[in-house]
Amino acid sequence: MQSDNEIQGFCPCNNINLGAPVKEHLNANDDMRGQMKFGLNIPTRLMFGAGELKNLATMPLPGTKALIVISAGSSMKRFGYLSTLEEQLDKAGIGHVVFDKILPNPIKSHVMEGAELCRTHACDFVIGLGGGSSIDTAKAIAITAAMGGDFWDYVHGGTGGGKAVERALPIVAIPTTAGTGTEIDLWGVITNEETQEKIGFGSPHVFPTLAVVDPELMMSVPPRLTAYQGFDAFFHAAEGYISKAHTPISDLYALEAIRILYKYLPVAVADPKNRWARIKVAWASTLAGMVESTSCCTGEHALEHAMSAFFPKLPHGAGLIAISQAYFKTFKNDKMKRYMKMAEKMTQQKAARPSDFLDALAIMQRECGVSDIRLSEYGITPADFERMVDNACATGQAMLDLDPRFLNREELIDIYMQSYK
Amino acid sequence: MQSDNEIQGFCPCNNINLGAPVKEHLNANDDMRGQMKFGLNIPTRLMFGAGELKNLATMPLPGTKALIVISAGSSMKRFGYLSTLEEQLDKAGIGHVVFDKILPNPIKSHVMEGAELCRTHACDFVIGLGGGSSIDTAKAIAITAAMGGDFWDYVHGGTGGGKAVERALPIVAIPTTAGTGTEIDLWGVITNEETQEKIGFGSPHVFPTLAVVDPELMMSVPPRLTAYQGFDAFFHAAEGYISKAHTPISDLYALEAIRILYKYLPVAVADPKNRWARIKVAWASTLAGMVESTSCCTGEHALEHAMSAFFPKLPHGAGLIAISQAYFKTFKNDKMKRYMKMAEKMTQQKAARPSDFLDALAIMQRECGVSDIRLSEYGITPADFERMVDNACATGQAMLDLDPRFLNREELIDIYMQSYK
Numbered sequence: 001m002q003s004d005n006e007i008q009g010f011c012p013c014n015n016i017n018l019g020a021p022v023k024e025h026l027n028a029n030d031d032m033r034g035q036m037k038f039g040l041n042i043p044t045r046l047m048f049g050a051g052e053l054k055n056l057a058t059m060p061l062p063g064t065k066a067l068i069v070i071s072a073g074s075s076m077k078r079f080g081y082l083s084t085l086e087e088q089l090d091k092a093g094i095g096h097v098v099f100d101k102i103l104p105n106p107i108k109s110h111v112m113e114g115a116e117l118c119r120t121h122a123c124d125f126v127i128g129l130g131g132g133s134s135i136d137t138a139k140a141i142a143i144t145a146a147m148g149g150d151f152w153d154y155v156h157g158g159t160g161g162g163k164a165v166e167r168a169l170p171i172v173a174i175p176t177t178a179g180t181g182t183e184i185d186l187w188g189v190i191t192n193e194e195t196q197e198k199i200g201f202g203s204p205h206v207f208p209t210l211a212v213v214d215p216e217l218m219m220s221v222p223p224r225l226t227a228y229q230g231f232d233a234f235f236h237a238a239e240g241y242i243s244k245a246h247t248p249i250s251d252l253y254a255l256e257a258i259r260i261l262y263k264y265l266p267v268a269v270a271d272p273k274n275r276w277a278r279i280k281v282a283w284a285s286t287l288a289g290m291v292e293s294t295s296c297c298t299g300e301h302a303l304e305h306a307m308s309a310f311f312p313k314l315p316h317g318a319g320l321i322a323i324s325q326a327y328f329k330t331f332k333n334d335k336m337k338r339y340m341k342m343a344e345k346m347t348q349q350k351a352a353r354p355s356d357f358l359d360a361l362a363i364m365q366r367e368c369g370v371s372d373i374r375l376s377e378y379g380i381t382p383a384d385f386e387r388m389v390d391n392a393c394a395t396g397q398a399m400l401d402l403d404p405r406f407l408n409r410e411e412l413i414d415i416y417m418q419s420y421k
Numbered sequence: 422m423q424s425d426n427e428i429q430g431f432c433p434c435n436n437i438n439l440g441a442p443v444k445e446h447l448n449a450n451d452d453m454r455g456q457m458k459f460g461l462n463i464p465t466r467l468m469f470g471a472g473e474l475k476n477l478a479t480m481p482l483p484g485t486k487a488l489i490v491i492s493a494g495s496s497m498k499r500f501g502y503l504s505t506l507e508e509q510l511d512k513a514g515i516g517h518v519v520f521d522k523i524l525p526n527p528i529k530s531h532v533m534e535g536a537e538l539c540r541t542h543a544c545d546f547v548i549g550l551g552g553g554s555s556i557d558t559a560k561a562i563a564i565t566a567a568m569g570g571d572f573w574d575y576v577h578g579g580t581g582g583g584k585a586v587e588r589a590l591p592i593v594a595i596p597t598t599a600g601t602g603t604e605i606d607l608w609g610v611i612t613n614e615e616t617q618e619k620i621g622f623g624s625p626h627v628f629p630t631l632a633v634v635d636p637e638l639m640m641s642v643p644p645r646l647t648a649y650q651g652f653d654a655f656f657h658a659a660e661g662y663i664s665k666a667h668t669p670i671s672d673l674y675a676l677e678a679i680r681i682l683y684k685y686l687p688v689a690v691a692d693p694k695n696r697w698a699r700i701k702v703a704w705a706s707t708l709a710g711m712v713e714s715t716s717c718c719t720g721e722h723a724l725e726h727a728m729s730a731f732f733p734k735l736p737h738g739a740g741l742i743a744i745s746q747a748y749f750k751t752f753k754n755d756k757m758k759r760y761m762k763m764a765e766k767m768t769q770q771k772a773a774r775p776s777d778f779l780d781a782l783a784i785m786q787r788e789c790g791v792s793d794i795r796l797s798e799y800g801i802t803p804a805d806f807e808r809m810v811d812n813a814c815a816t817g818q819a820m821l822d823l824d825p826r827f828l829n830r831e832e833l834i835d836i837y838m839q840s841y842k
Contacts (some may be wrong), residue, residue: 036700037470042463049458157793248704256673283669 038247056088062170063125065095115144132180136188165203179229181289228317240291250295260284262346266367298305302396326418461666477509483591484546536565553601559607586624600650602710604632649738661712671716681705687788723817746831747839
């Protein structure tokens, strides 16, 4: 079957290949032109609920000794999340070793160090506790520990070795932020600090065996980060909904995530201790992760990854928000019905035109206090647009290929241009 | 955690226990009183699409030699479904043995015979091709072949041995009807012909590894059976939506199944060759199976199982349709918002009152030509109501416990009474 993912773009750059297993996963989702032919496979067991981390010992755990992967920051210790996890593992009679070095942009050398720790301590599964960086690193460690060799051997694209991932240690994902959806998808992103490449990887083998989504662990996220992370989830859903890879099941997940986030994200931002809003936003984020596992992100994510690759202080969610109006305006006449449907889920009113979605998005961004993102403040200048587009094509062509309509180089640059202030 | 499933009813009959693994699965779903605490675990890989059976050889198959379980009727051979399956297995280099004895109400002796065939021919996985009876038998064979002993040892309730199911051979489910949802759930029903018991069983180990839902295989189902099976799916969704075990994810699946079936089931019944309607109904049926895996059926199914246990010529779907108005009327003031939501999904108009759901259900049943089911034509008399209620409680207490409100004996009898003509 010819896959949309295989459509060759004009981009004069490496055509990035996500590897056969992921292509297979996505291929099942793409032949949607009136055929309604698709696949669905999310093997992760989800346990959702405020306080669920405290029930971990009663859940089916996939091994006898865990490598616990957490960030280099102090929050996992300070808020007691790590000690709660350790208590639960003790209660279940499961050994554990802590690896607490992960950076906000996780790097390959930490993957290698974690894999070595697994071998030294005979860990038979990996627990990622924290934001996307810790969980993504746990996934990369799980591959490297099980397959051997260098993690970069299993990366497809750039200088990656392009080898197939045939197995991985079992993974338990415990997110403490609501945004990435990595707890229930097959993706991760690691930076190779030697080659200065930030590349996504994916394999059905890195679907977590168990995802414990406990909104209590998200209560301490500050308002601005809550907004950035929540919009990351929002765009996983909105991009997945307009993506060429969308399916009937990803549509269902996406529209529900969009509905919930429009209603509750502003509440969680304005009132961080609002438990119900945190619960709803956490659920929407996991739903949006299920969109990533049944559809795929599009060019907006490719364009943003290029921005934060060059300007690492720009938070991923902030970058997405900054380009979102220009990006979504580009396709408003290509996906009119879908834009109106998204608007209706958001406003709960009949939509009159596709731009109602853009209006609702603007309202939501104002309500979350994130209408003011100035790319210039992060050091970006219009002189960077060309190399950012090159980078987006080099590392994110697979996502650009899933845009509703193919965008040429000028159109991609124009999205940056329109978004710049 | 105290489970709704463990609530003790008044029923002066055996309190049936579905076994620890299934309880565990359901427990995760029940503590919903404003807590939003739930589990989600559907490990089955779904491949959906018209013509997908012809792609089976390209899909990941879970073994090297299959026992193919089909009905004793001629349809699987006559329509060429069996030969297509065999060709695909040959293409993939996978051995196969056909077991073609399954009855519409599948029996334990065929489970034992199938398990013996697995051993004799060294089959390492089981394929169920056909309606619910063939797939349910494949599940029971998969348990017995892997665990050894007598299948009834693993049945919970009645004279079943109540042993835990610790493993099963991998299962591939290829439904040729749109109704049961068994291709993507953890349930089955087998009759013990020696003890005259028809009892459901369940285990996370019998989630099919792979479900191939190919609506082409459903084009040959006659209109009346299409309606009966489609309403079985509809009630999996509607019961799962009002069930005490409902969760945010089962709600999403249920409302979408309800919306699709209201729109397309009458089309598929009126115009059996309408490919698009068949595709939509097939998808809704699988979605309703996903409701069964994330919520649970309620008393309507318990009451119907008792009817068709005593009167096996009554098709399951026909029995459900016959009691549906009386059953759902019973709870219209308990679940007002949920009834209105279901009505809105069906009519796509604002609902004014809970009974709008009952009206929409009546319209749908008229459009499908099944408003005329007379229980008396199947031999049922009012004198049978008492023993049918006893049977419903004896074999279906777990489902009755999930009704929105506990019904006493008189209320259960009254549902039969109101439905009788």
